[in-house]
Amino acid sequence: EPEVTQTPSHQVTQMGQEVILRCVPISNHLYFYWYRQILGQKVEFLVSFYNNEISEKSEIFDDQFSVERPDGSNFTLKIRSTKLEDSAMYFCASSTNRGSDYGYTFGSGTRLTVV
Amino acid sequence: GNSVTQMEGPVTLSEEAFLTINCTYTATGYPSLFWYVQYPGEGLQLLLKATKADDKGSNKGFEATYRKETTSFHLEKGSVQVSDSAVYFCALPSNTGNQFYFGTGTSLTVIP
Numbered sequence: 001e002p003e004v005t006q007t008p009s010h011q012v013t014q015m016g017q018e019v020i021l022r023c024v025p026i027s028n029h030l031y032f033y034w035y036r037q038i039l040g041q042k043v044e045f046l047v048s049f050y051n052n053e054i055s056e057k058s059e060i061f062d063d064q065f066s067v068e069r070p071d072g073s074n075f076t077l078k079i080r081s082t083k084l085e086d087s088a089m090y091f092c093a094s095s096t097n098r099g100s101d102y103g104y105t106f107g108s109g110t111r112l113t114v115v
Numbered sequence: 116g117n118s119v120t121q122m123e124g125p126v127t128l129s130e131e132a133f134l135t136i137n138c139t140y141t142a143t144g145y146p147s148l149f150w151y152v153q154y155p156g157e158g159l160q161l162l163l164k165a166t167k168a169d170d171k172g173s174n175k176g177f178e179a180t181y182r183k184e185t186t187s188f189h190l191e192k193g194s195v196q197v198s199d200s201a202v203y204f205c206a207l208p209s210n211t212g213n214q215f216y217f218g219t220g221t222s223l224t225v226i227p
Binding site for chain 1: 146147149151156157158159160161164166204208209211212213214215216217218219220
């Protein structure tokens, strides 16, 4: 069964450093998303991406965050200057149609620890 | 806006017990409703969905019925197994369809 692949599985970074989280969505999917889950808390929406542009973003997704689809396969989330409160599990997801009708396929996540 | 309210956990059951996890929603219109499951150390997996009122979604012995009159989408399983131990999330899309709202998650532990 096709999978969404995320790398790395765990990243530790110092506060103030830039991190790039990588995702390879399912190849024929057109809609891409990032969510995060702070330990023990809700799954929170960050951003949705379609046709090479952001469709929607949450209040969390401030100027420190950016997304890119640099080639036909990767979808990245960049955090420019990490804060302690950015420590969370970050999930990438993709869908072939709008996820609202069919749901998404999620990756296994990247655990980001900011120290 | 759209939102879901999910039963708080954690829930601990013995194997073969009956499971109900409550979920109620608030929505404009009639969006599709979803249950996702997160096994330990893994991402979220779509468990089941229902696209319209009175629809029943089912998968792996789990069921949930889209109840418009009670705005509910409760998850049920007749006989749980140890392998069902996971966190279960109720979810629905936003009005724009560009994001999902997830419930707080209900942790289920099934003991032999």
